[in-house]
Amino acid sequence: MGSGSGDGSTFYRIIMSTGIIPVSRPLFALVDVNNFYVSCERAFNPNLINRPVVVLSNNDGCAVARSNEVKALGVKMGTPWFQLKDLAKQHGIVALSSNYTLYGDMSNRVMSILRDFSPHVEVYSIDECFLGLQGLQSLWPIPTGIGHKIRHRIRQWTTLPVCVGIGATKTLAKLANHIAKKQPAFHGVCDFSTMSYEQYEALLSTIDAGEVWGVGRQLNLHLNAAGIKTVQALRDTPPAWLRANFGVVIERLGYELRGISCLALEEVLAPKKQIISSRSFGQLIDHLTELSESVASHTSSAAEKLRRQNSVCNAIQVFIRTNPFREQEKQYSNCMTVPLPNASSDTRLLVRAALFGLKRIYRPGYAYKKAGVILTGIDSAAVHQESLFTLHGADDRSARLMKVLDQLNQRYGRETVSVFSVGSNKSWSMQRESMSPCYTTKWQDVPIAYAH
Numbered sequence: 208m209g210s211g212s213g214d215g216s217t218f219y220r221i222i223m224s225t226g227i228i229p230v231s232r233p234l235f236a237l238v239d240v241n242n243f244y245v246s247c248e249r250a251f252n253p254n255l256i257n258r259p260v261v262v263l264s265n266n267d268g269c270a271v272a273r274s275n276e277v278k279a280l281g282v283k284m285g286t287p288w289f290q291l292k293d294l295a296k297q298h299g300i301v302a303l304s305s306n307y308t309l310y311g312d313m314s315n316r317v318m319s320i321l322r323d324f325s326p327h328v329e330v331y332s333i334d335e336c337f338l339g340l341q342g343l344q345s346l347w348p349i350p351t352g353i354g355h356k357i358r359h360r361i362r363q364w365t366t367l368p369v370c371v372g373i374g375a376t377k378t379l380a381k382l383a384n385h386i387a388k389k390q391p392a393f394h395g396v397c398d399f400s401t402m403s404y405e406q407y408e409a410l411l412s413t414i415d416a417g418e419v420w421g422v423g424r425q426l427n428l429h430l431n432a433a434g435i436k437t438v439q440a441l442r443d444t445p446p447a448w449l450r451a452n453f454g455v456v457i458e459r460l461g462y463e464l465r466g467i468s469c470l471a472l473e474e475v476l477a478p479k480k481q482i483i484s485s486r487s488f489g490q491l492i493d494h495l496t497e498l499s500e501s502v503a504s505h506t507s508s509a510a511e512k513l514r515r516q517n518s519v520c521n522a523i524q525v526f527i528r529t530n531p532f533r534e535q536e537k538q539y540s541n542c543m544t545v546p547l548p549n550a551s552s553d554t555r556l557l558v559r560a561a562l563f564g565l566k567r568i569y570r571p572g573y574a575y576k577k578a579g580v581i582l583t584g585i586d587s588a589a590v591h592q593e594s595l596f597t598l599h600g601a602d603d604r605s606a607r608l609m610k611v612l613d614q615l616n617q618r619y620g621r622e623t624v625s626v627f628s629v630g631s632n633k634s635w636s637m638q639r640e641s642m643s644p645c646y647t648t649k650w651q652d653v654p655i656a657y658a659h
Contacts, residue, residue: 236337236338260300260301267304340373370397502579509581511554552588555600
């Protein structure tokens with residue numbers, strides 16, 4: 208297919224031989240917290256350091272986070288916990304339930320620190336963030352310096368370990384981050400922009416194409432079948448060939464690997480067009496009352512997310528289902544979409560609509576495993592339309608009431624104030640038998656330090 212290295216390779220050759228980054232060219236850093244869930248747990252429980260630790264998914268089902276010690280034992284992501292119990296006894300693996308409140312708060316702290324380094328920030332996930340470094344040359348003439356400073360400050364202020372990857376595009380920054388994690392010689396910071404051309408080419412020639420951001424398992428198999436097995440080979444494949452065989456998305460990826468930025472920072476998250484709130488129950492339930500409590504709770508959570516992005520929805524879908532893996536039991540699943548009289552984000556209106564739908568799809572005599580809601584037809588709350596009819600949950604009084612409700616729940620804890628009475632039993636709640644305290648968000652869970 209020929210090398211077709213073109214402008215991208217030439218651009219990188221110039222940068223790496225001179226160490227000068229053109230002011231007009233973008234430069235990105237990707238900061239990623241290592242083993243995020245496990246690291247959050249270790250931040251408040253030092254006894255977990257250097258011990259094999261897994262964090263489990265909802266209802267303590269599967270391993271969704273693994274310490275390096277657990278990875279070294281060959282445990283794969285998503286392995287069911289019941290399959291690990293013998294291995295856990297043998298090697299002393301500590302299993303913890305997911306503490307999403309703790310992880311979310313620690314994530315916010317990390318992102319707050321990163322905003323001190325650059326005005327251009329894209330929070331990519333709970334543990335990853337892109338920074339735009341263009342225009343910061345006077346503060347950080349060598350980008351590697353900002354990478355090490357970021358690592359030091361986050362470690363000092365939160366105890367969380369991070370790695371930093373720096374490159375001319377988001378794809379290259381992501382790849383550099385992968386190298387920073389896997390190769391200790393980089394001390395947690397891999398900076399493509401100041402790396403020698405020879406070292407850069409040597410790295411790309413040894414890394415599997417499947418490690419590139421956006422190359423999934425199936426695509427990697429097709430690339431390998433075409434003789435494209437390394438990152439270097441993928442970069443040097445002509446973009447026209449990539450587009451003809453894999454589409455425009457992979458063509459852009461090829462350009463990104465050449466140092467030509469096609470993916471801009473998304474500094475402002477686009478509002479979601481659909482909001483889903485659902486969760487499997489800690490135990491099977493069969494009563495409408497318990498299902499109603501669960502659906503009302505999910506609806507309240509979804510409505511809060513809706514208001515947070517300053518949106519309203521036009522309909523709500525409610526769904527329930529039994530456990531398809533319990534084949535010996537009767538199976539049933541159903542859903543119903545309930546249109547609203549007018550677009551709204553008022554929890555009261557949404558809960559009424561969701562319970563209306565639930566009552567019509569509920570069937571007695573079944574053991575239900577999961578229920579949830581989906582908000583659809585989402586629009587901006589700033590778009591007002593004149594109406595000849597009375598608006599339900601969309602007037603100024605509703606907006607003020609929901610604002611107070613959100614403020615109270617944010618200050619005193621979720622569901623401190625709710626529009627639906629929930630029993631104390633909550634048999635539909637998640638099973639989380641080994642959850643750590645909410646160290647940073649509940650006064651009663653704040654660690655106590657004793658001075659001698």
